[in-house]
Each structure stands twice: as C-alpha cells, then as structure tokens.
Amino acid sequence: MELYYSFSILIVIATIFYYLNLRFLKLPATIGIMVIAMILSIGLVFIGNLVTKGPLQNFSVLIGSINFSQMLMSCMLNFLLFAGAIHINMSDLKEQKVPVMVFSTLSVVISTFVVGFTLYFLLNVLLPANLNLQISLIYCLLFGALISPTDPIAVLSILKQAKVSKSLETKVAGESLFNDGVAVVVFAVILNVAQGQAIDLSFSHISWLFIKEALGGFVVGVILGYIAAWAMKTGNDYKLSVLITLSVVMGGALVAHSMHISGPLTMVAAGLIIGESKRQRYENEENDQVNHVGAFWGLLDEVLNAILFLFIGFELLLIPNLHEYWLIGSICILVVLFSRYISIKIPTLVIPFKEKFSSGTIKILVWGGLRGGVSIALALSIPEGGMKPILIAATYFVVVFSIIVQGLTIGKLANRIKI
Secondary structure: OHHHHHHHHHHHHHHHHHHHHHHHHOOOHHHHHHHHHHHHHHHHHHHHOOOOOOHHHHHHHHHHHOOHHHHHHHHHHHHHHHHHHOOOOHHHHHHOHHHHHHHHHHHHHHHHHHHHHHHHHHHHHHOOHHHOOOOOHHHHHHHHHHHOOOOHHHHHHHHOOOOOOHHHHHHHHHHHHHHHHHHHHHHHHHHHHHOOOOOOOOHHHHHHHHHHHHHHHHHHHHHHHHHHHHHHHHHOOHHHHHHHHHHHHHHHHHHHHHHOOOHHHHHHHHHHHHHHHHHHHOOOOOOHHHHHHHHHHHHHHHHHHHHHHHHHHHHHHHOOOHHHHHHHHHHHHHHHHHHHHHHHHHHHHHOOOOOOOOHHHHHHHHHOOOOOHHHHHHHHOOOOOOOHHHHHHHHHHHHHHHHHHHHHHHHHHHHHHOO
C-alpha cells in the first residue's frame, strides 16, 4: 500500500504542477514541471534548515524512500521507450541506420573515455589541490559511462517542440533510443573494476557482453514485436490491441530480465515493429485500432514523463549540501559538452557516411544530446561510498543544465542555423 500512496501523491503533485506550468510558465510540459519541482525543492531545503519536524521532513522522507533508480530502469523506462519507438517511422530510421548505429555505440565509448580522462586531468592536474576536487581515474571513467548516453525520454520529449529536419530528428531520436544497451554494459564493467571485483577485461569477453546485452535484447524485441503485430492483425479489435501492447511491455520486460539481456532495447525493437506494422496496414485510412492504440500510448507517455521530470526536480532534496558542488558541477557541464562534440566529430571524420555532416548539423547533434533520468538512475545505483555523493551531484548539475538550457534553446538554435 505504501507504494500506492507514494505514487498517488506524485500523480496529484504532477497534475498541480502541470496546471501551474500551463497557466503561468508556459514552458514545454516536462521542463515546466521539473522547474516548479526544483523551485519547491529549494524552498523546502531552505525552510527545512529552520524546521526539522513536521510535514516538510515527512515529504523529504517520502521522496527519499522511493527507489528512483529501480523505478525508472525496471519499470518506467520500458513504457517510455516503447511509447517513443512506436511512433518512429521505420523507413526514416532505415535511411539513417548507419549514423544511428555509430552514434549509439562508438560515440558512447568515445565519450566515456574523453569525459573520464579530461575530468581526471582537470581535477587532479590542472586545478589546485586545495580545492579538494580530486577524483580517482576509475571514478572519472565511471562518471563518463553514466553521463555519456543521451536520454531517450528527454530527447523525444524536447524534439516534439523543436523544429528540425526529419533526417536530423531521426538521427538524434534513433541514437537516444539505442544507446542505453551499450551504456549499461560500459557502466557495469567500470563499476565492477572500481569496486575491485575480478572481471575479465579481455576484448572477447567485453565484446560478448555487448553482443548478449544489446543484440540479444534487439532480437528478442523483434520476435515479440512480430508476434504482437500478428495478434493485433488477426484480432482486429482496439481494446485487444491495447492489451497486447501492454503485455509486450510488461511481459517483455520479464523475459529480458530472466535472460539477462537489455530490457530497453527489447522495448525499442518491439515498439518499432508494432508501429511499422500499424502504419503499413492503415497508412491511407482512418482506423479505430490505430487511433486508439496511438492515443493510449501518447497519453501514457505524457503522464509518465510528467512523473519522471517531477521526480528529477525533487531529486534535489536527496543531495545534501548541493551548494558545495557548484564548481565541480560547472566543470562537468563543460567537460560533457566538449566530450559530446569529440564523440560526434571523430566518427564524421573517419567513417564514410552517405551524407556529409555540415558544421551546423554537428552543432545540433551536440546541443541536442540531452541527458536525463537514465544518467541520474545510474548514478543512484552506485553502491554507497565516498565518491557517490560527488558523482550524484555532478550528474544532477549536468542533467538540469541539459534539460533546461539545452532543451529550451535547441529549437531556436535549429531555426538560426536553418537545419
């Protein structure tokens, strides 16, 4: 019952914040909800220093009791990725398959190491030792792994508002949908090394982990997608179709977990297949099945996004003495942007893509690489220790900057560059 009550409270708060944003801030819904939650969190932190008991403290305890990492990675992410993938046009994705594949794999690895080594150099070599910002190389690399994947939830939410070309939108959205599998493997390997656990770091073993996690998840998702598409076609009832898609997400997550493969990639692959099947069958006609299934997942996407960004805003309550980390947070923002540029620029120079990447396109890809809840969830999953508070605070600074500053300006930048 406690989970039910906690979720009920979040729904009510998200509804109130959605209304306040719609009436007064008029920002994109997810960003507006997060901003209001952050403002309230700052107020609660300030008042909490004066009042140590009562409802304020109880609310902080409520937020702290929710396992955000597990809630997002094991539950919400599956629904959100499926909802995003089901609306992606497969033909557009096929046209951009090479950039999407490269940016969601090679670029993640490049970014991880560029963030890690650059941050280590700045904190341990360049800056004065009396600033007490030193972090070991392995934890700098761990931060690089958790912050490198672009967040599909943030990206897909913001791209709806930004006016960019279809090909560019597909590159950014496709990358964000597929890079989680690679990022989770890299993060898990580095975390094991950081904790001193014995792990085979040979190329063959790491490659097998990638293949099992990423390719395995994709293959299972494709199989589930085709089975579901066949059942929806033969059943031809919109209520049944909604139930089938829900079963794919919830049952598919259980299958992926039991097989130790990537749940996110399973959901993306299944969503792409089901979405493409609907488009092929009803491309030129109105159909209740398509309309109702699309409307259902569109609404569910909005509701879960509201809750997710609400919780990101409230995460500020879980970081004690956040003001002490402003310097390292600012440094990490610059390092992540620099690393994002390098991870995009290098592949465009060495890989013969079919289309030439202009400087304007690269700028949009860099600035549109938003970080979000996935990075925070990975940071929160780190076992308790001396480095965890610093990494969580640094992640929070980067995510907030990414969503608010980059998210609100990506459309204006695209219009100015005329991409």
